[in-house]
Amino acid sequence: MQKLIIQGGVPLSGEIRISGAKNAALPILCASLLTGETLTIENVPYLNDITTMLSLLGQMGVSVAPNGKETGMTAAHLSHLVAPYEMVKTMRAAILVLGPMLARAGAARVSLPGGCAIGLRPVDQHIKGLQAMGAEIDIEHGYIHAKAKRLTGARIVMDIVTVTGTENLMMAATLADGTTVLENAAREPEVLDLANCLIAMGAKIHGVGSDVITIEGVEKLHGATYRVMADRIETGTFLVAAAASGGEIHLTETRSDTLDAVLDKLMEAGAAIESGEDWIHLKMNNPLKSVNLRTAPYPAFPTDMQAQFMVLNCVAAGTAMITETIFENRFMHVQELRRMNADIKVEGNTAVVCGVAGLDGANVMATDLRASASLVLAGLIAKGETVIDRIYHLDRGYERIEDKLSLLGARIRRAD
Ligand SMILES: CC(=O)N[C@H]1[C@@H](OP(=O)(O)OP(=O)(O)OC[C@H]2O[C@@H](n3ccc(=O)[nH]c3=O)[C@H](O)[C@@H]2O)O[C@H](CO)[C@@H](O)[C@@H]1O
Numbered sequence: 001m002q003k004l005i006i007q008g009g010v011p012l013s014g015e016i017r018i019s020g021a022k023n024a025a026l027p028i029l030c031a032s033l034l035t036g037e038t039l040t041i042e043n044v045p046y047l048n049d050i051t052t053m054l055s056l057l058g059q060m061g062v063s064v065a066p067n068g069k070e071t072g073m074t075a076a077h078l079s080h081l082v083a084p085y086e087m088v089k090t091m092r093a094a095i096l097v098l099g100p101m102l103a104r105a106g107a108a109r110v111s112l113p114g115g116c117a118i119g120l121r122p123v124d125q126h127i128k129g130l131q132a133m134g135a136e137i138d139i140e141h142g143y144i145h146a147k148a149k150r151l152t153g154a155r156i157v158m159d160i161v162t163v164t165g166t167e168n169l170m171m172a173a174t175l176a177d178g179t180t181v182l183e184n185a186a187r188e189p190e191v192l193d194l195a196n197c198l199i200a201m202g203a204k205i206h207g208v209g210s211d212v213i214t215i216e217g218v219e220k221l222h223g224a225t226y227r228v229m230a231d232r233i234e235t236g237t238f239l240v241a242a243a244a245s246g247g248e249i250h251l252t253e254t255r256s257d258t259l260d261a262v263l264d265k266l267m268e269a270g271a272a273i274e275s276g277e278d279w280i281h282l283k284m285n286n287p288l289k290s291v292n293l294r295t296a297p298y299p300a301f302p303t304d305m306q307a308q309f310m311v312l313n314c315v316a317a318g319t320a321m322i323t324e325t326i327f328e329n330r331f332m333h334v335q336e337l338r339r340m341n342a343d344i345k346v347e348g349n350t351a352v353v354c355g356v357a358g359l360d361g362a363n364v365m366a367t368d369l370r371a372s373a374s375l376v377l378a379g380l381i382a383k384g385e386t387v388i389d390r391i392y393h394l395d396r397g398y399e400r401i402e403d404k405l406s407l408l409g410a411r412i413r414r415a416d
């Protein structure tokens with residue numbers, strides 16, 4: 001199993017390019033199921049989750065033509081309407097084939113995603129929404145069996161704000177008979193990116209970016225070329241790495257307007273930030289100050305940045321309260337950070353982080369994607385060597401993280 005080995009203590013400095021967003025590219029790849037024509041997707045990041053999704057779609061009959069950062073997807077005939085457990089267990093976003101497959105082919109069999117490290121993550125809202133649109137759904141032997149001659153538009157009030165739930169139902173509704181209204185919809189930028197791709201394919205969608213999305217079903221969608229948005233979580237992770245290490249960093253091919261809550265917290269922590277249309281520059285002029293935060297759906301502070309900010313708080317002056325409201329088990333990095341001399345206590349869904357003078361390098365184990373990123377950041381600022389085991393989690397969501405960090409002066413390498 002591969003490991004990352006980091007010699008900490010170097011302030012990060014330099015310029016890197018941000019990749020396309022994993023959480024936008026995954027649903028956009030699934031949107032290719034909605035048409036028999038070619039959907040060309042640009043700025044697809046090179047990540048394990050993307051490889052898994054391409055192989056799942058390939059098994060279903062989608063022809064995949066990767067060409068550098070551009071991928072042509074043609075779902076002329078869907079031959080195999082199944083998403084097997086072996087794939088869904090490694091990547092929960094595989095549930096995103098359910099809505100489009102059902103809408104286009106009238107049937108789908110998708111493994112129920114298991115509980116994963118960060119929480120139970122049920123898919124009841126996806127199922128409830130599709131049922132409201134007339135799908136017959138049975139759950140047997142761990143699989144969702146869904147069928148519908150043609151889905152019909154419906155008014156669906158989601159009990160909870162769910163990102164992939166909103167995306168699945170929005171995709172299904174594009175080919176339904178009549179109008180669908182999704183209430184309490186997710187407002188994440190990745191939902192907007194998917195909607196813009198669907199609109200480029202001929203879908204009629206209004207209200208995205210608000211919590212009520214209206215979709216008028218159409219008979220057919222057509223091919224299009226669409227560029228995936230920049231990864232706001234990769235952007236945020238590098239910004240925190242630079243801030244926590246006392247460095248200066250320039251990020252290109254990214255956007256600041258999807259990161260307001262994160263940038264506000266970085267400035268509160270002492271960072272000077274400037275940004276343009278497609279770049280962000282961060283310089284750490286002041287000593288780090290601890291920042292309280294509470295995760296919540298967009299536009300509030302993203303849960304996918306919680307672990308990284310915990311590391312920043314570990315070495316900041318003061319005490320921070322970090323409250324996680326999205327996932328019930330997203331503090332697994334805490335016990336690993338404590339092995340590195342961090343002072344963190346967890347009370348329910350709140351972590352109390354007292355800043356210490358410095359972290360110590362140690363052997364630690366990655367448990368999920370963003371927890372892994374937080375351990376990399378901790379290793380970068382710690383004294384001595386940190387060895388991070390089980391980094392396959394990291395490769396799900398970060399493109400060549402060690403290469404990008406090396407460009408910024410980090411002493412980091414991958415080893416078997
Ligand atoms: C591929 C992708 O885009 N992943 C992101 C997506 O995950 P994902 O879309 O899976 O997360 P959700 O927004 O669905 O989850 C939010 C909360 O709703 C609960 N829930 C969700 C669906 C449902 O049917 N029933 C239910 O109870 C979940 O357990 C969780 O507690 O949004 C999360 C929240 O911003 C991010 O952390 C993930 O990085």
Ligand SMILES: C=C(OP(=O)(O)O)C(=O)O
Nearest residue numbers: 023092093304369370397
């Ligand atoms: C939790 C994440 O991803 P996923 O929903 O794919 O597990 C994430 O990107 O932080």
